[in-house]
Amino acid sequence: MRNWLEYIPFICIATLVRILPRSVALNLGKRLGQLAQHLQGRRVSLARDNLQKAFPEMSPEAVSRTISAMFKHLGISFIDMLRLDQYRGQQDLERYFDINNQEHLTEALGLGRGCIILSGHVGFWEAGSFFMPLLGFNTGVVAKPMRNPLVDAYFSRVRKSNGIQIINSRKGARGILKSLQKNNVVCLLLDQHLKGQGSVAAPFFGRPAHTTTIITQMATRYQIPVITAFSYRQPDNTYSCHFSKMFLLDGDLSEENILANTTLLNQRIEAGIRHDISQWFWLHRRWRSCCEK
DSSP: OHHHHHHHHHHHHHHHHHHSOHHHHHHHHHHHHHHHHHHOHHHHHHHHHHHHHHOTTSOHHHHHHHHHHHHHHHHHHHHHHHTGGGOOHHHHHHHHEEEEOHHHHHHHHTTSSOEEEEEOSBBSTTTHHHHHHHTTOOEEEEEOOOSSHHHHHHHHHHHHTTTOEEEEGGGHHHHHHHHHHTTOEEEEEOOSOOOSTTEEEEEETTEEEEEEOHHHHHHHHHTOOEEEEEEEEOTTSOEEEEEOOOBOOOSOSOHHHHHHHHHHHHHHHHHHHHTOGGGBOTTSOOSOOTTOO
């Protein structure tokens, strides 16, 4: 019953924004983001604290502007996620997405070991679910199942609509490795808190942040090329998408080297966030104390 009570208003919003023209729907998303900022005081306080600690030199006014821009961006992104399967083929790819340095991905796959695309909750992080198959890449996306199975089923259908494979994060290592062995691309977001076995407290914006080591260990052991990729929203609601040059993780699987390589991955994500700090999820509890799960 609880799942249905959550799902009914969700599917009503989804149905509405799928009927509306894209520009009207995304503007509605911006308004919803503004409304959320006014209704979620605790989240605003958390975002303010995160920003102040990451950028101590930033003025209170600049922090407030960044938070307002972030909520608008998240509202737009939420609506665009609901409509992701309504992007159509090459025409919409050329109309809404500017793809930069695609050749780096082709070069990485030329090694025959697959490729890990590393990203975070930056910009429109779901964009690859649309354009990666259109660019000709067999792609798997690592995703954590949502608590509400009805909502999860909706987003799974939307993501799969263009040919993306979904890899359950709870069975992540096996699914990731299986896909890489077929010389596929595997996309994952590394900017979420994960504590316990299989994680280390690696620096992120100057503070320790518990980060999974599964990707570090896999990329190091099998010398799988890693590429960072981000899709930044532009003022006209198009996207500028960037692939970095590939890199390999060096060294052994000692604790010291795992920490060093995980720190390197965090630095790559941090650099992507710094490109436009208003397009990251600052209201996430990324930095938690040693006593929190």
